[in-house]
Amino acid sequence: MPKISIIILLLAQILFAGKINIAVAANVSYAMEELKAEFVKMNPDIKVLVTLGSSGKLTAQIRNGAPFGIFMSANMKYPKSLYEDKMALIEPVVYAQGTLVYLSMRQQDFSNGIRLLKSDRIKKIAIANPKTAPYGLAATEAMKNAKVYDDITSKFVFAESISQTLSYAMIAADIGFISKSSLYSPQLHHYKEGIHWADVDSKLYTPIQQGIVLLKHAQGNKEYRAFYDFVLSDKAKAIFKKYGYLYK
Numbered sequence: 048m049p050k051i052s053i054i055i056l057l058l059a060q061i062l063f064a065g066k067i068n069i070a071v072a073a074n075v076s077y078a079m080e081e082l083k084a085e086f087v088k089m090n091p092d093i094k095v096l097v098t099l100g101s102s103g104k105l106t107a108q109i110r111n112g113a114p115f116g117i118f119m120s121a122n123m124k125y126p127k128s129l130y131e132d133k134m135a136l137i138e139p140v141v142y143a144q145g146t147l148v149y150l151s152m153r154q155q156d157f158s159n160g161i162r163l164l165k166s167d168r169i170k171k172i173a174i175a176n177p178k179t180a181p182y183g184l185a186a187t188e189a190m191k192n193a194k195v196y197d198d199i200t201s202k203f204v205f206a207e208s209i210s211q212t213l214s215y216a217m218i219a220a221d222i223g224f225i226s227k228s229s230l231y232s233p234q235l236h237h238y239k240e241g242i243h244w245a246d247v248d249s250k251l252y253t254p255i256q257q258g259i260v261l262l263k264h265a266q267g268n269k270e271y272r273a274f275y276d277f278v279l280s281d282k283a284k285a286i287f288k289k290y291g292y293l294y295k
Contacts, residue, residue, distance in 0.1 A: 065094055067093060069098070070113070070118045070119070072100075078290040081289075104179055116265030117259065122257065127258070145293075146255070147186060148225060150235075150238070161251065165195055169202065188253060210229070213232065224247070
């Protein structure tokens, strides 16, 4: 190999040493800041670069060659599909269970549960695209199981991800289905349970099991393995619980 090529290769290795690229479902965005901070405390030489998005869109990016070494999905379906197609090193496992809530900037009567969505006062309902966002799929399932879906489809305002759904719920809709973890946004601290938000009855939708998987890009990389192990650790579980996630 020519000397110039060796020098370029060595420089590239130095430049990217200690950096890991993680694809993360948008619902984890608030917990991720604390997770990163805790991980870097223990691993100060590793820089964690995070790309947020809907699980479906992140999966498409991975399939198209995006250089992610870890994928933290909002469900198990997408990481399982990557493993089955030999794009992951090991089978995905559950790192947390998400919870679905509805949020409104105006005071609402949540005593009727999900049937509130049929009210004439509710003109627009924000929901993540169920084709790419697992929380949008869970919301759709909940409405169908509650037998209200067909009556309110004209009210839907679709967002690309759960984080965009939160934005829509705050500025462009009367109510929106979001992840409970989104309530930990600094913008939402003053909104009250039972007045501005409520849990969606968990019996109405399939538990949102969020999966993590090591991707081919992480092959032989101890930094990726360290972050993967951290996400499954008791320390990380305690952080996830703080942000509204469950463990069964």
